[in-house]
Amino acid sequence: MNSxxxxxxxxxxxxxxxxxxxxxxxxAGALSLMLTARALVALAPVTAVIAALLNxxxxxxxxxxxxxxxxxxxxxxxLLLPLTWWHTQxxxxxxxxVFRQLPLIGVPLAFALAVPLSRQQRFGVGALFVVGNALLGxxxxxxxxxxxxxxxxxxxxxxxxxxxxxxxxxxxGLMLALSSFFGFSLSQEPVAGRFxxxxxxxxxxxxAVSLHLLAYRTGLLAFYLGLAATTMVxxxxxxxxxxxxxxxxxxLPLVAYYSFESVRQRYRSTKYDVEQFYQQxxxxxxxxxxxxAAWQTAGVLIQQNPVLGIxxxxxxxxxxxxxxxxxxxxxxxxxVMIHNQYLHYFVGGGVVGFAAxxxxxxxxxxxxxxxxxxxxxxxxxxxxxxxxxxxxxxxQIGFNLFVFLYGFLVxxxxxxxxxxxxxx
Numbered sequence: 001m002n003s004x005x006x007x008x009x010x011x012x013x014x015x016x017x018x019x020x021x022x023x024x025x026x027x028a029g030a031l032s033l034m035l036t037a038r039a040l041v042a043l044a045p046v047t048a049v050i051a052a053l054l055n056x057x058x059x060x061x062x063x064x065x066x067x068x069x070x071x072x073x074x075x076x077x078x079l080l081l082p083l084t085w086w087h088t089q090x091x092x093x094x095x096x097x098v099f100r101q102l103p104l105i106g107v108p109l110a111f112a113l114a115v116p117l118s119r120q121q122r123f124g125v126g127a128l129f130v131v132g133n134a135l136l137g138x139x140x141x142x143x144x145x146x147x148x149x150x151x152x153x154x155x156x157x158x159x160x161x162x163x164x165x166x167x168x169x170x171x172x173g174l175m176l177a178l179s180s181f182f183g184f185s186l187s188q189e190p191v192a193g194r195f196x197x198x199x200x201x202x203x204x205x206x207x208a209v210s211l212h213l214l215a216y217r218t219g220l221l222a223f224y225l226g227l228a229a230t231t232m233v234x235x236x237x238x239x240x241x242x243x244x245x246x247x248x249x250x251x252l253p254l255v256a257y258y259s260f261e262s263v264r265q266r267y268r269s270t271k272y273d274v275e276q277f278y279q280q281x282x283x284x285x286x287x288x289x290x291x292x293a294a295w296q297t298a299g300v301l302i303q304q305n306p307v308l309g310i311x312x313x314x315x316x317x318x319x320x321x322x323x324x325x326x327x328x329x330x331x332x333x334x335x336v337m338i339h340n341q342y343l344h345y346f347v348g349g350g351v352v353g354f355a356a357x358x359x360x361x362x363x364x365x366x367x368x369x370x371x372x373x374x375x376x377x378x379x380x381x382x383x384x385x386x387x388x389x390x391x392x393x394x395x396q397i398g399f400n401l402f403v404f405l406y407g408f409l410v411x412x413x414x415x416x417x418x419x420x421x422x423x424x
Contacts, residue, residue, distance in 0.1 A: 022048060170390050
């Protein structure tokens with residue numbers, strides 16, 4: 001009995017409970033994104049907080065958390081909401097969002113205070129995310145191939161083949177794009193080994209092919225803008241790699257267009273969709289045209305409230321009110337929200353909110369430690385590209401994806417950089 005108690009105490013003193021608790025939270029977080037499992041969504045943050053509290057060096061870690069710039073950025077993004085209590089109008093939404101967005105504080109807190117994961121553990125979590133998304137992508141491709149005519153009909157009317165686990169197509173496409181980049185970088189890690197290297201390269205290829213075959217528009221936008229940004233980053237450091245990426249970025253869409261009927265259907269339906277808006281036709285059944293109408297509506301609200309915005313909790317009501325002045329022929333049920341995270345923060349928080357969102361996305365790229373980390377670069381560039389086409393943080397899965405990866409990648413990388421500077 002005493003030996004068992006001594007073992008538990010030794011695990012606590014060594015930080016094993018804290019580290020393994022954080023590992024369980026990360027695994028649960030990754031699985032919850034892929035499986036849309038509410039139980040795992042609830043388990044992950046609770047386990048992460050417990051892991052932070054179990055750190056025997058908690059007092060020493062607290063000052064590092066307070067100085068962690070990644071945690072500071074997410075805290076600033078969170079404060080945009082509670083600090084608008086004095087001019088918000090929609091109190092029920094305000095109270096709900098104040099609670100819903102608490103992970104912007106809690107998740108960075110866990111990654112900054114819990115005993116950090118080992119290199120092998122971080123690799124394992126990353127491999128789980130990549131391989132899991134590759135398997136889901138291939139399973140969804142199988143669903144597409146079972147009835148391609150129905151899939152092409154959906155694409156032709158601006159819809160999508162749903163993922164096999166029910167993940168919303170915008171976020172699933174984003175996860176496929178992220179996994180294709182993460183998989184390649186993970187395959188270069190020494191810990192991967194020969195088998196792991198080829199397995200991860202195969203998974204990265206599978207996610208890229210799945211993304212193209214399923215023709216997820218937002219995911220493809222994020223993939224190619226991320227590829228372009230990565231090419232620019234490598235241009236002065238590794239020009240040969242940059243040239244290879246440039247060639248791949250030019251050839252890949254051409255190959256996909258002439259190889260996959262789904263891509264051709266998506267191109268034609270997208271072109272036709274946009275034409276409906278600019279030719280002032282009925283746009284009730286066209287998703288891109290409705291987004292263009294929403295962006296113009298958001299632009300009017302920005303002009304009216306450029307500095308502090310209208311308050312984040314009031315964005316939906318303000319959009320609906322503005323539609324009553326100019327509705328673009330849209331029926332009430334088709335008057336959509338902004339579908340652009342940059343505009344969303346601009347409408348809700350004005351220049352201040354827009355600057356806070358840019359600080360979250362661009363700030364890590366100004367710091368050498370995070371800028372040199374390929375996973376951080378891929379995440380910020382690809383997520384930032386996808387945010388041009390959707391308000392990703394407004395749905396819970398997009399919010400969870402962003403906060404989890406920001407903590408796992410950005411906050412944790414800045415913590416390791418802090419630790420190195422302290423020991424030097």
